[in-house]
Amino acid sequence: MAEIAIGIDLGTSNSCVSIARGGSVEVLPNAFGESISASVVAFKEDGTVQVGNAAKANVIHDPMSTVSSAKRLIGRFFFSEEVKKAQAICNYKIVEGPNHSVRIQVREEQFSLPEISAMVLREMKSVAEEQLGQEVRKAVITVPAYFNDNQRQATKDAGRIAGLEVLRLLNEPTAAALAYGFGRGLSQRVAVYDLGGGTFDISILEIGRDVFEVLSTCGDTYLGGDDFDDRVIDLLADEFVSQFGINLRGDPYALEKLKLAAENAKKGLSQEDEVEVRIPDIATDGEGNSLTLQRIVTIQEFSSLVMDLIQRSFKVCDEALQQAGLVARDLDGVILVGGPTRLPLVRDSVTQYFQQEPKSDVDPDEVVALGAAIHASSLIGGVEEGDAFLLDVTPLSLRIGVAGGLAETVIERNTPVPIEQARAFTTYQDFQESVQIKVYQGESRKAEDNELLGQFEFGGFKKARRGEVQIDVTFEINSDGLVNVTARDQETGQQATTEIALSSGLSPEEMQKILEASPAERVDPSDAPEEASPVAPPVSEEAALTADDEMILSEPSDEASAAKAKVDPNAETGHDLKVDVEPRDLSEPLLSAETDPTDLDGLEIDDDLFEEASVDLADLASADDLEE
Amino acid sequence: MGHLVATEVRALVGLLDELDYYQLLEIDSTAQGSQVKQAYYSASRRYHPDANRDLEGEISGHVHTISKRITEAYQVLRDPRRRRAYDAMRDEGGAARIQLVDAVARADKQARDQHEGTTPNGRRFFSLAKHDIERGDKDAAIRNVKMAMTFEPKNAHFKAKLAELRGA
Known part of the structure; x- marks a missing residue:
């Protein structure tokens, strides 16, 4: 059977898998026909593990055992700001592991972040295998361009644990540009504005006939759609406190309901000027009466809640343009990536900032996975004449x-x-x-x-x-x-x-143990981590x-x-x-x-x-x- | 692509420290920005690890080494400041290679030195010219800057000053 390699967009909120063969590229949908799957892992009481959209649905029933947004924690030290932030908002238990690494505790068991992400990757791998009817062993996995070495190492470890040979860690905006320019013979300078669930990247690229050169990339790994949701959660929770004197954040079940409601409100505001949030039975008052959260959120209100976040992204854009030695009008196109860019508020702001309409023929949820698949296919085929060739940069000094x-x-x-x-x-x-x-x-x-x-x-x-x-x-x-x-x-x-410090949160010995624990998943020895x-x-x-x-x-x-x-x-x-x-x-x-x-x-x-x-x-x- | 000849690669890696960046990218030392870029593209298509995944062992390592040096060459030559510092070093018979941060430091120093002059005579005439400017004697100032430039024909700051005086 011909060698195949898939592209996986391992997102904070959602993941997507795709394949390029015979000159065309397509997203591989899961068993339910959905092209994206939630990057959520649910640990059921009976010991089974559920991953994807079904796992996400589980969160309101068992918030303590459902792990979401693991990407925000991967490759971080326990003492970092992001971990403190996550502890405040996540219902699952975040604990300290060896060498300041982060572990997630579910019931009695502890998991490293690469292990959690590996579960998501394994799910995407099996989605692909189901669709393709053959085993998949090789993949290109995308990471935010602004990911540092620790986060990259940890992501690569996750790939290995999932039984994948990681051909390349590809920067998400670069992947998006690759998919955008694929087979079009363009000669353009483009900006890729990539606002994901948890991270923001901006990359400026020069797309030549067969070369994609990244001129600059900047980002903020603390900025994403999750932050938009958090603002809505704050609004709703604060009002509930002043109305009933009850802090919903203290109750994991109520908090999960709030999160879901906030996310839905945000999505609703993509189409409507106002949405009604209504969560019955969210809490009970002192006399045992059931309380309902009810609130209309208008687009103006939402806009004022998140505008500073959007403005923050433009500061990063300023930097990227400056690093590339360009100004906005030098650009031939702007490509939007990531679910939050579906928000008209974001689109309009981007249009205003770059003084041009973003490209409309790019699906912000799928484009990164498509680019990863294109690159995966070119890597296993060797670079052929006419194939797009990538020249990327390091995001951090x-x-x-x-x-x-x-x-x-x-x-x-x-x-x-x-x-x-x-x-x-x-x-x-x-x-x-x-x-x-x-x-x-x-x-x-x-x-x-x-x-x-x-x-x-x-x-x-x-x-x-x-x-x-x-x-x-x-x-x-x-x-x-x-x-x-x-x-x-x-x-x-x-x-x-x-004396070597941990960089990915897993020591080589731990990594070895994990790989040995699942011999069936084991990748070929050449890809195994080296000795300490x-x-x-x-x-x-x-x-x-x-x-x-x-x-x-x-x-x-x-x-x-x-x-x-x-x-x-x-x-x-x-x-x-x-x-x-x-x-x-x-x-x-x-x-x-x-x-x-x-x-x-x-x-x-x-x-x-x-x-x-x-x-x-x-x-x-x-x-x-x-x-x- | 991916059809590099082993003997060719070995030869190139052996020569790597003797080739200057222009030779490595196979361009003229007067090549403009777009030529530098095109040369970088074609050298990368040849030596970038992505183009040579089929190679193994020693040759693979060599190709990687060459690829990294190509990137370095591009990073120096694409940037006018780094390139000026590198050219100056080359003119003085220095090494074929410069570390990127050294290129920046050198460029900074170059700029600061050039501000006053890098030779005793250059400094002397340029300081006379500055006196002339203070006195408002533009013609004398132009003469003295020109004199300073006979000692330091490549001094960018002198050049800029002369243009400024002539324009004013």
């Missing part, structure tokens, strides 16, 4: 932590991927034995304002004075937008100590001595790559931060010798330029500064 609580940029946001950059660092103190390497994503110079991707201690240096140890740190972002960091000691035969924190065996003396020095500074030599491959069967997709140690000829010059700004001929050294930097570097001192 990649940084390394330096002393003073600061984070220095290594790769700026909106840099195309795949990309690799190297920085040279050295010790700051005499006889310093190790350095702490912390890797962040984000736009702040203050380390704590960024997302910590991982950290490891790198040590085992020879006894040396400050500045004598040279550590090369290589940062790679691959085509999935996943980050790989490698540190190398320049010293021959050094061993490294490594390997230390590469030192490569041969000869290799180091013969290696070209410039080469080894920025790129591992062939031998070094081979050594790395041994310990990292999945180097391309990289699961956790890795530390490789390899020997290096001491006589080699520092990396910074070539890139040092002081090395401009005939120029005086500008002290001001370095003053700032040298304050930054305590644990890690940039070799540039010490050389100076």
Whole structure:
């Protein structure tokens, strides 16, 4: 049977699966003929698990055991704002797991977020298998463009748990543009305005005849249709308090009814100027009388409730346009993605902002899955002449932590991927034995304002004075937008100590356990996560001595790559931060010798330029500064 | 696509650190923005991991390395500031490669230096020109900026000042 690969739009609220074959692409509907299924998982009392629209219907009966909007939590740390926000609004129990990860507790059992998302993915996989009448093992899964590395890793883990080989994590707006431009031979600059259930993305793309180049992408992973619902819930709940003195938010059953009513009201306002919300028996008063919530919500009222949210999205659009070096009138088209863009209020605001009508021939619920399927098909077929070819960017700046609580940029946001950059660092103190390497994503110079991707201690240096140890740190972002960091000691035969933080919420050991627990679902071994924190065996003396020095500074030599491959069967997709140690000829010059700004001929050294930097570097001192 | 020849790939990866970005993208050093873009597209179609999923092992790693360098080249050459910094480094016989953040830092420094001049004589004449401007002697100012430019013909700030004086 011919190899097939599906595209899955794993949404906050809804998911959609699609396939491209024989030059056409279609959504695969579920058994009920619905093209989208709710991203909801219900754990029934009898131990069965229900996923999709039926699970969503279950929520009012058993709110504590029905998990929705898991995507808002995936790849987050337990202490993050989003988790606190979710705890306030979700009826299911959100608890802390190992290493600040998030777990969901249903009755006595705890689940990681990748496991929950895997259940949704498995459902989409089986929807596809049912429709296609054959097994599906490969998929492209979409993620919000603004997802950071932790969220991407966790999503990829979810795919693996679901028994899928994840060919690519594709950015949702990029997928949408791909579906929009598919087979049309366009040459356009477009904006994709993607307002989903929980996240907002804006991407500016240049669509050429056969190349789709993302010029910039910006987003807000805290902004989506859920927030619109929350505003309506607040309105209704607050009024109920002032009317009856009863807080509906305290009662899980009432809260679920409120949520559903708010969502329906929002949808109703897409067609009508006003809707009536009526929830009988939502609560009982002190005397045991049944109370009914009744309220008319007008479009004006709704508009004033959510306008600031819509305006917030335009701030992000400003940024994306600026990053792309364009203004709104440079755009040939605007593509709307995500359920909330069906709201006339959103459409009108977008029209006003971009000074043009958005494209009407795109289904905002299906377009992302369609694009994912197109990409999946092109990946298994290899890229053929004339196939659309994607060139995407990294949404967030990649940084390394330096002393003073600061984070220095290594790769700026909106840099195309795949990309690799190297920085040279050295010790700051005499006889310093190790350095702490912390890797962040984000736009702040203050380390704590960024997302910590991982950290490891790198040590085992020879006894040396400050500045004598040279550590090369290589940062790679691959085509999935996943980050790989490698540190190398320049010293021959050094061993490294490594401590690897969780990045996806599941440690490799836990991941292994989950995969072993469901052997039938297991993907082929090449796609399995690698072992924890390997230390590469030192490569041969000869290799180091013969290696070209410039080469080894920025790129591992062939031998070094081979050594790395041994310990990292999945180097391309990289699961956790890795530390490789390899020997290096001491006589080699520092990396910074070539890139040092002081090395401009005939120029005086500008002290001001370095003053700032040298304050930054305590644990890690940039070799540039010490050389100076 | 996907029909890269192994020997070709090995040769290219071996040469990678000697090729400058223009050579890597196979364009002239005067190539304009759209040419840079087209070159990036066609190089990517050839070496991007998506175009080479069928490759394995060592060759796959090499292709990945080349692809990453192509991205780097594009990221430097597409941006006028980074490109100026890179060109200046190349003119001085520097390495074929520049780290992106270094390109930005260099460009910033370049801009600041150029503001006053990067050579003793350039600085001297430019400072004379600024005196002339204060005194309102435009002709003298133009003469002195021109003199400064004989020492620093590529100084963008001098060029801009001259244009401004001539326009005023």
